[in-house]
Amino acid sequence: MTQLNIPDEDYMYPGHVGCPGCGAAIAMKFALKAMGARTIVVIPACCWGVMAGQYPQSSLKVPILQTAFATAGATASGLRAALDMQGDTETTVMAWAGDGGTFDIGIQALSGAVERNEDFVYACYDNEAYMNTGVQRSSATPFGTRTTTTPGEGWKKSRKKNMVEILAAHRIPYAATASIAFPEDMIRKFDKARQMKGGTRFLHVFASCPTGWRVPSELSVKIARLAVQTNIFPLYEVENGVNYTLNYRGDRPAADYMKVQGRFKHLSDADFLKIQQMVDEDWQLLLRKVTHFSGN
């Protein structure tokens, strides 16, 4: 059995309203272990907007500022400025948004904040659809997925946006992927991000959603692990938009990951072949940029 080396202290109370097996809940727990008490979390509309708690309760031990859907990047910028003007250079502002609030409605504010190199950590917990409103597609939804707005034969025929690449093109100081199935790696990256003050740090966290992906809740972490092991969600870091470090090399076929999920069960063998080709192509593109390897 593997011994995991992660901090004991939790900044999240038990008893939140997330679904059984919610990857986003696991993600927040690990993230806050790394971020610590001197953190203010900015949360736009998303599942965590509900999981944060109903007035007059809060599910976190750190302050929360909920904000409108499109605004995480801008609100965090303003909050950072306020703290700086009051001489507080210790507190970290962490924007915590879903894929909708990051890839779609929130992309403008995020891009603007990164272009200005605003000093905060931005974490996107990606469950690959607008889950809070009932599983509608986002631009983070992978090719091949059925959602409520890509139903039946209208399953999603466009590729998932690559947010890390988009932000790397902004020359963001630090952008990395992370996964709830690799807690040490994830906590290491959040801790690294926390310490890299002075600019924007982006973490793209793979947060499985048993409810939206039609997967038994007890497979939540296993699914997240398979995504990495099949190279569908590679673990890597990019510094200053140009230095790529790969953290893990996977070697399993995409079908291992996809065939156990209800959201992909309509796909044919030909579809799986095409998807494998796309995964391989993206993997080769990534490998060409990698200069360091830090993993298995």
Place this chain on the structure above:
Amino acid sequence: MRTVLEGSHAVSEAVRLARVQVMSAYPITPQTHIVEALSEYCAAGTMDARFICVESEHSAMAAVIGASSGGVRTFTATSSQGLALMHELLHWASAARLPIVMAEVNRALAPGWNIWMDQTDSLAQRDTGWIQLYCEDGQEVFDTTLQAFRLAESVNLPVMVVLDAFFLSHTFEPVDVPDQETVDRFLPAFSPRISLDLSNPCAFGQMAGPAVYMEMRHDIQKAMQQVPARFEHIETEYAALFNRRYGPVEPVRCDDAEIIMVVTGTAASTCRQVISELRRQGEKVGMLKLRMFRPFPTDLIRRILGPARKVAVVDRNFSFGASGIFAQEIRAALCNRDGHPPVFGYIAGLGGRDVPPETLAQIYRMAKDSDGPEQESVWVGLRD
């Protein structure tokens, strides 16, 4: 110090003296001179503040919401399309009870593209829970901006200081700009009633279900209801230091007036001249300048307009499918008053079209010569 300032700079001077700490804005004509001046102050160190150059007005309001929640004095400015784009967050700022101050330059909404004077933009936001104050000249813009910070912080509601595009924003007038020390006596350092606090971690903006939401909304209205008394106190303090006072409304020769014209913004300035001239001709006319629009000064409207024979409202705005907006609100205020005058609504000066003295005099004649309002709004000076 008496100096000649463009209306935009009357705003920026007040913001500088108010010791605002975080500003964020997106440029839009004719607000640009305000934000450019503030950017210069930050770059030169004249203001000890951060100016965040965001990528849209929606983000500008989000940034000041974030900053205000973090406990500092904040400011933004916009106009027209930018204000419209902020709409969602205007509701957010007031319900979050943040004392944000914003200069809003009244400009027409597109399409067609029109950068000139029109009030529909700010009036279309009248339900968002922002205090709204309409200014007549550069001095008033300066004074109102300073007062806005005191007022906002007194009731924890955001305040919109409204000025006419070009007629006010880009017109140079003499403005008395006081020294920092005296302004500090009027406006002390910001002491937030609520802000994010690591020593007492709380969550702002949580879900608020049917059992609690209605009381939160009622609290906003209760704060609005405190505004008239608080504002009067603030203006008294202001007058003691700076010798100027405006009130939520300004009646001019209304006591014995048979017809009272209601005007706002720079049109009020023109109207003073028209009233004088009409009075010289023996007309029993008066004018009511409306300055505070939210909260709506219902009691004052009933008291001052109630006894008149007719009321003629000049709207440089319109609510399609209904009428001019000031006229609408005045009718609403008067309807429950026993015995009230008919309200004649006139639409003039949209999209920067000038409202010269002749137009106001024409409006007076039209009201005088009509037995009763034939339409809710009469559009004045339309080209065929």
